[in-house]
Amino acid sequence: MDLKTLLKKRLQKANDSQQSLNDEAAEESYFQQYLAEWGKEPDATQGIPRFFNKIPKESEPLRLKLREESRSNLLKRRSLQLLDNNELKELWVLLDQNQSQPDEQLITYADFQKVSLLAGPK
Structure with missing residues (x-):
């Protein structure tokens, strides 16, 4: 290849890249x-919720106490949703009394509905 064809190719590539830049700007x-x-604005992030909060440093005792208190409240709420030992034993007795086949511990959906009515919402 001679210099003339190389320069023409280089010029054509420059024109093509300029055209692609113009296309991107128009887009x-x-x-x-x-x-x-x-x-909607492209920089608007007000609708995106925060999924992670950093753990407070030891130099921020108020934030540490707030975090501990909120965690303990969460654990209390979760523990209230769980069955205690007596409630679990009562549920087991109800399931045992309403089993479909006496030789196997199976239960039908109709029996399950009876047990759920007898056991209550928890």
């Missing part, structure tokens, strides 16, 4: 225009 302007029409 970006259309994108911004359509976003503005729909009432």
